[in-house]
Amino acid sequence: MGSEEGPAAGRGVGFEHRLRAEIEQVARDLRAEHASIQGTLEVITKAARDVVPGAEDAGITLVARGRGFQSRAATSELPKAIDELQHRLGDGPCVQAIWNHETVLVADMTTEGRWPRFAPEAARIGARSMLAFQLYTTEHTMGALNLHSSHPGAFDNTSVSIGGTLATHAAIALIASQREEQFRDALASRDIIGQAKGILMHRFSIGAEEAFAILIRRSQHTNTPLNEVALNVIEHRSDAS
Template sequence: MEEQPATELGQRLVKALGDAARGLSARSSGGPEQVLELIVAGAVQTVPGAEQAGVLLLARDGTVTSHAPSDEMVARIDRLQAQHQQGPCVTALWEQHTVTVDDLAGETTRWPVFAPEALASGVVSTLSFQLFTSEDTLGALNLYSGRRAGFDERSQMLGSLFASHAAQALGRAQETEQLHQALLTRDVIGQAKGILMERFGLGDDAAFAMLVRSSQDTNVKLVDVARWLTTEGKSRHEPPDPAISTATT
């Protein structure tokens, strides 16, 4: 195949990336999981050589989880990576750089669980990118091919650009979800305070102090105490919990 001029290749890459970015931006109003599904679908459509894809996320506590696999095969081998903490995507997570594998047959010593299972499933080469970094989460996008050396320089260039845009879309979705959860938490605590203010004739600060005391005495998160009070406790005539009934003593 005749090599394309650099300017022509650059124009094609920019167009492909623009199309993918517009697709993500237009549909990233959903939650993080929906955005991850869009990222995976977009990567398969955009990155040359990519036949299947998936995402691994690493939480601050060290837990690795598989998200938005393009099919059941990807789900299975991504779970293996997460469970055994080995494979190209896990390496990309921990070392925070792009990992290219031309032939998994040569990686059975490096990844003794993942490599044989991936080969048996028809995966021969992989390409993994760091996807997203925040205070709590690190992610990597994993692309799979059934061909040896299925990813070339164009794949690495376009995949890296795509992963950068995808990370921004994921970050926005996570921020939106966190804001939504914060608002829900504020609302449920406000409702719980209102119940206590009405039931005990308290002011706002005293009602909040009751919630805090109940949370401490029962070793239950404040928002969970408030949620219990607004769902079960508000329909009762007696105080919803001994800790609440004694919080003012």
């Protein structure tokens, strides 16, 4: 959408009506995808690219404890390249949005002075304008929604307002999706542990508590998560001692 004429150019009388319809569709898509984290992320970035004035590409950066930077659901290779650059330098708009809990607008990378190492390289690989929103923060993960344009001055106050609204809705949907996935994982782990207990109970003619104690001891002695110990018992039934 961005151009040298500015993001406001070409907005007709029906812009607000079209925008409202698009955001309503985004909300429906997010509800439909809430059970899949990757699906939710893809809905968010596609919506940001299509709905936010000035945006040509979008991506999401997650910073997870123990796993570093993750570039997710990018609409092209550009957001991935920008994420890799920020990860390598440890600085940039996305990093600032995540750590400082703020929205970061870059009008022109060629004249940007806040990140003297990042900005010239970002401009060289095709990002002249950028808009980064802190997406959400949990105990273990932080994230940002990043919008890119190949044109300077691509984003204006309307872009910031619409992007911020989208980021807020997206954060709620993403957290709900993560919780649902964690719940499914917990149920799956419970089923695996139950199967392993049943195998041990049958093999050694013991009760459920004794079988569970065996799993706990093996988990502690091998420093292995309980569900992995249980899965090993299921896969190697003859090695259940």
